[in-house]
Amino acid sequence: MSTVLVTGADLAPQALALLNNMEVVYAGKAPTEDDLIALCRRHDPVAIIVRYGKVGVAVMDAAPSLKVISKHGSGTDTIDKVAAKARGIEVVAAVGANAAAVAEQALALMLACAKSVVPLDARMHAGHWDKATHKSLELGGRTVGVVGLGAIGQRFARMAHAMDMRVIGFDPFAKNLPDYIQSADLATIWREADVISLHCPLTDENRGMLNAETLAQCKRGVIVVNTARGGLIDEAALLAAVRSDQVAGAGLDSFAVEPMTADHPFQGQERIVLSPHIGGVTSDAYINMGVAAAKNLLAVLARG
Template identity: 60%
Template sequence: MSAVILVTGADLAPQAVSLLADCALVYAGMDCNEDKLVALCRQHDPVAIIARYGKISARVIAACSRLRVISKHGAGIDTIDSAAAQARGIAVKAAAGANAAAVAEHTWAMILACAKGIVRLDGRMRAGHWDKATHKSMELKGRTLGLVGLGAIGLRVAETGIALGMRVIAYDPFAKAFPTGVARGELDDVIATSDVLSLHCPLTAHNANMINAAALAAMRQGAILVNTARGGLIDEAALADALRSGKLRAAGLDSFQVEPYDGGHAFSSLPDAILTPHVAGVTEDAYVGMGTAAAQNVLDELAVTA
């Protein structure tokens, strides 16, 4: 009987499926609520879970008697109860770096859209306006780009900032080295001195809502905030206030406290909030890269524990 792998999603890249040809894949579909995942785990008793959507909670983990590895289809493992997995001796793996290029590119799409007012100008033109005489955008050359997190994504964002002639400063207590052109700074200094602040760190119990009212008040007048990491890093009510007051020029947000995003959210009525549905890492190339990395992580762990 083939080992069962539960995929919390509707599909995997064909290249990933090929790697797992000797296993039986069970797809949860797009609706990955806890009750459904528990039921599937009890029915199929998987040896591995490839986590795309939904949360792999302690209850989901407890429903599996043979589970040996939870492999994230992506880099962030905050949707997995790692403590519950560790207590059972279940490995938790991430597809580190598989979507780094995609997320870095999306980050820069957000930064440039915010700095140049692309979305607002597009809307104005479609409404029949020609704002050439009144519009002023932000030039990034000579400005300070602040990064919270200097992993695979943050490093790519930094490289582009340097190429654009920006001063780059970063906070990452876990980084082993800072590349030439990137200054090391403490978190408070990075927040306070950045013209563009971009978040590239995992969400933990220690940094939840770290961009709160106090942090926003400390930022430069007219600064830009971009988040292609996790929504829980930002106090959304405080950010909405900072945008309404004009404290911040704009914010580019790809992740939110609650997902899927509710169209009735305060950000929906704020033209200087540029919103995308947590798709920074979703490209054709990244889809293949994350799928194959997640599959290989499963195979590697099953081989070790065989």
């Protein structure tokens, strides 16, 4: 019986039903590279479903029968795709399976920043009533810059458009965009956006794309939302921009190092709203991503 290694502790029952003719082995909630290497040597999987951890050269070489690496989600930056290609291993992703969940998280973070939801809640619980002194930002009529116009970015753009926001977007690979998304280059987004929301994969070319230089080009008081990958933002530069009021607020669901390290400088900053990379973690998305990951790997295996 062929083996599928899951770099996590579980998989949706609907996904397991599709893999009922295969042995499914779990690596646990936080597998290290050594854990994955040991499991690959023991079980020689034909497929790996990637939930947590990284799959690099050493893991691939420990599994000589490996034919496909299937991401439980859309971002494949934790997989060494160059090494996989060199070994004839196909890399597939569950593109769009968590689009609704992540787009909703981006919307929630944008609204939380614009409406000061977190600090006002804390003040209210402490017994304060700031009606006379607080003004929130109205988003209708404002411009949102969406960087990355795949399934998630376009869904978020549709939500923003429904709120009467002007949507400008950058994605060199996007085609046939709806008429409410105005295509723009990054310089235009930095210059014109009241809100910037990141929805692109992390690559060597765009790592640190929001940094001291680009943040300085933005409107004073811009809101930054990132539900994509933490490496897209220079975290020290973002913190400095928040402290100087160049950035009015940031809503972040992903970070350069995950889990977030103890005493991270973002902690305690009331205008930085944090969530632990759970944008795609809903009960519906869990099923959708698991089923898509299973279907994708079976399709590759069926091709031989």
